[in-house]
Amino acid sequence: MDPAATEADPTTMTHDHAKGAHQASPVRRLTVPALRSMKLRSERIAMVTAYDATFAQMIDEGGADMLLVGDSLGMVVQGLDSTLPVTVDEVIYHCRAVARGARRALIVGDMPFMSWQLSTEQALKNAARFLSEGGAQAVKLEGGVEAADTVRRLVSLGIPVVGHVGLLPQSVHAMGGFRVQGKTREAAQSVLDDAIAIADAGAFALVLEGIPSDLAARITESIEIPTIGIGAGPSCDGQVLVCYDLLGLTPNMRPKFVKRYAELYDDGKQAIQSYCAEVKSGAFPSAEYSFGNVQGEVLAPQATLHAPGVHVPPGYGPTH
Ligand code: KIV
Numbered sequence: 001m002d003p004a005a006t007e008a009d010p011t012t013m014t015h016d017h018a019k020g021a022h023q024a025s026p027v028r029r030l031t032v033p034a035l036r037s038m039k040l041r042s043e044r045i046a047m048v049t050a051y052d053a054t055f056a057q058m059i060d061e062g063g064a065d066m067l068l069v070g071d072s073l074g075m076v077v078q079g080l081d082s083t084l085p086v087t088v089d090e091v092i093y094h095c096r097a098v099a100r101g102a103r104r105a106l107i108v109g110d111m112p113f114m115s116w117q118l119s120t121e122q123a124l125k126n127a128a129r130f131l132s133e134g135g136a137q138a139v140k141l142e143g144g145v146e147a148a149d150t151v152r153r154l155v156s157l158g159i160p161v162v163g164h165v166g167l168l169p170q171s172v173h174a175m176g177g178f179r180v181q182g183k184t185r186e187a188a189q190s191v192l193d194d195a196i197a198i199a200d201a202g203a204f205a206l207v208l209e210g211i212p213s214d215l216a217a218r219i220t221e222s223i224e225i226p227t228i229g230i231g232a233g234p235s236c237d238g239q240v241l242v243c244y245d246l247l248g249l250t251p252n253m254r255p256k257f258v259k260r261y262a263e264l265y266d267d268g269k270q271a272i273q274s275y276c277a278e279v280k281s282g283a284f285p286s287a288e289y290s291f292g293n294v295q296g297e298v299l300a301p302q303a304t305l306h307a308p309g310v311h312v313p314p315g316y317g318p319t320h
Pocket of ligand 1: 073110207230
C-alpha cells in the first residue's frame, strides 16, 4: 500500500461511531483514492460484508480492505427470503455497529430497495445519512444506466459511490429469481453498458454480481475503476463475499460461487451441545470458573444480602 495514498481518518480517533476499545492506536483507514489506485498497481481488493462490531473487528483485523454493510443482512441476520423489506434505518443501525469495530477497512453502506429511486432529494438525504449517522465512508447502490444520474449527483456532492450491476438482488422478482445475468450476447452488452454508465458517472468501484467470467473480464478491462466480483469469476480487480457464507454460517445455502473458509455453524453447534451437556451434568461451572468460598462463616439464610423483595438480575456481579 502506498502510504501517500492513505490518510489518517479522524473518525478513528474522535468520531462517536469509532469510540471504543481501539480508540488509542493510530490505524489509518483506507481511502477512496487509495482503493482506486490499487487497480493501477494490479493489487486485488478484498471486500467482505459485516453487520456488527465483533465481526467487523475480526474481518478488519483479517485484512479486508472494504467492509460492506449489505442489505444481505435481511437474509442472513433477519431471516428474510429477500433483501426487499430491509430499511435505511436498519442498515444505518448495523453501519454504526460495524464502524465501532473496524479501524482500517473502508466502510460501505448499502442503499436498500427504493431508498434512492423516488427523487434526487430522497437519494441525497438517505445517502448522506449513511455517512453522517452510520459512520460509513461510501454508499453502494444497485443499478445501471437508470442509476447513473443519481450516482453523478451523489458523487458531485462528495458522497463516494460503489455501483452494482449484473445480478441485482433487489430486482429478484423482475429477474425471475437469483439468476446469472448477461448470458446472451444482447444481455452481456446491456450489462457492459450499465457498467460503463456507472463508471462514467463517477463511482469509484463497481460490484459485478452473477455474470459469466468472460463478461466480467471484458468489463474489468473496459473501465478505469476497480471491479469487485461476486460470482463473476477470477478476472475482477477484487472479490466480495457475504461473511456468513465464507465462514460457513449458512447451513442451508451453498451457492456455487461461495468458497467456505471455515465451518463455524458446525463448530458453533458442537460447542453449544457441549455446553448444554455440561450444564445438565453439573460439570460446568467447575471450580476454575467459580469465585470460591466466603472467607469466614457462611451467612445464615435469613441474613439476606439484599433487601427483601429487591430483585437482583442474574449476571450482575464481580468479574474476578
Ligand atoms: O448486500 C450485499 O451483501 C451485497 C453483496 C452480495 C455484494 O450487495
